[in-house]
Amino acid sequence: MTNPGGFLEYATSTAVRPRVKMTLPARGPFEFPAPYSTVGIRLTNADDTGGADALWYTGYSYWQAINAHVGAPELLVFLSVDRQRGGAGPSLWAVDKATDQVRPLGAIFPAEHALSWSTGEGWYFSATEPLILYACDLNCLYRVDVGPVLSGGAATVSTVVDVRQYRPGKMLWQWHTAQSGVVHSATLKDAATYAADGAIVFVEGDPSPWREYPRRGQYDEAHVDKAGAWLLTKDNLDGAQGEDNLIYAIGSTAEPRSILDEEGAAGHSDNGFEYMIAADNWNASPGAYRLWQFDEARAPQGQLVYCTSSWTAELQHVSHCNARAGAPADQYALGSGASRIDAPRNNEIVSFRLDGGLDVLVIAPVLTDLDAAGGGLDDYAKLPKGNVDITGEYFLWTSNLGGDRLDALLVKVPAHWLVDPAPPPPSRVWTVTAPDGTTRRFVEVPT
Secondary structure, rough: OOOOOOOOEOOOOOOOOOOOOOOOOEEEEEEEOOOOOEEEEEEEOHHHHHHOEOOOOOOOOOOOOOOOOOOOOOOEEEEOOHHHHOOEEEEEEEEOOOOOOOOEEEEEEOOOOHHHHHOOOOOOOOOOOOOEEEEOOOOEEEEEOOOOHHHHOOOEEEEEEEHHHHOOEEEEEEEOOOOOEEEEEEEEEOOOOOOOEEEEEEOOOOOEEEEEEOOOOEEEEEOOOOOOOEEEEEOOOOOOOOOOOEEOOOOOOOEEHHHHHHOOOOOEEOOOOOEEEEOOOOOOOOEEEEEEEEOOOOOOOOEEEOOOOOOOOOOOOOOOOOOOOHHHHOOEEEEEEOOOOOOOOOOOOEEEOOOOOOEEEEEOOOOOOOOOOOOOOHHHHHHOOEEEEEOOOOEEEEEEEOOOOOEEEEEEEHHHOOOOOOOOOOOEEEEEOOOOEEEEEEEEOOO
């Protein structure tokens, strides 16, 4: 069954739709008004937050907060409710995929667990294992089995990597994990000063699992691609213009490829399998996103895949958690943003193919008011920063709904406008044990 609603327009359309104000149900499904006519699902309400503005925003567009639910009757959503504001900490919600009804499952950790105080920013579900959530603190990356939470129990936690075993006096920040679950990346910082030393990659099962990539300029962040083959770092290499990019082939001693900011280096971005979708603020087209293959010898390079008709219009965050192995031209990404300016698609959730055709699927309004109290004093906390699930069928974001509290919403993506049928997600993961006792996990991706 295809999801209803949505409509296509060309990227340079000048159409500006009126902002939507609507009354939502306390929890569960509803329909966005025309011209969207898509199915939304309200996840949270005042019962989840003690009536306070206690829900943390969903971490970011590239950390998937929806589990790998392929073949399951329900999907799981991870969000965190601030314990200092009356919440229960990191928590789960289940959504029945047949009825769109929502079931709050409660806290992942008991109150005495240190992780129960976390904002959950930088946590994300495994791309292949339905009940595994990756969590982190400043020392460790953890695998959290949330299975027991579904039956009223507490999650079990195992440590993937502890920085203190490799670099005492350091901390780790902003983890990412390749789709296989074997290759992980993070930023290495000084634990006392918080100054960034650069990036690390950790490869489970490798005899020398820890690799370092020192900063080469004013360093921002790092992100392993979904194949676990490439590492993107964002450094200002030349001290001019803005943030530049370095692209490393993991396991190679070759010098990294560099892309300067004025050449189209990524600001906001997300990675697929051996490529990235990157905002380019130097492009001749306003609001431009371009697709860069990480292998410099592979075409196309820097292909324009999204833009707008106005310099006052901006797609602030892009999400490609639905990436699969194969040609990027056969795939699509989603994005969201919120603005005080009425301009084309400024306050909407959209999707676009990665083939350069510049057709845009308009999906839903974000229902966010940057001048409303909900979400706090900071505009950034109020932005939707939504992320798409592994199937490309559901998009999650947080919105203040024009009121005094953040809540979480889903919309069912009518992807048939872009691809027919929607591309299949990874279907199976398995583990192989080597003679030396090390293990590696592999993912089967349907073709």
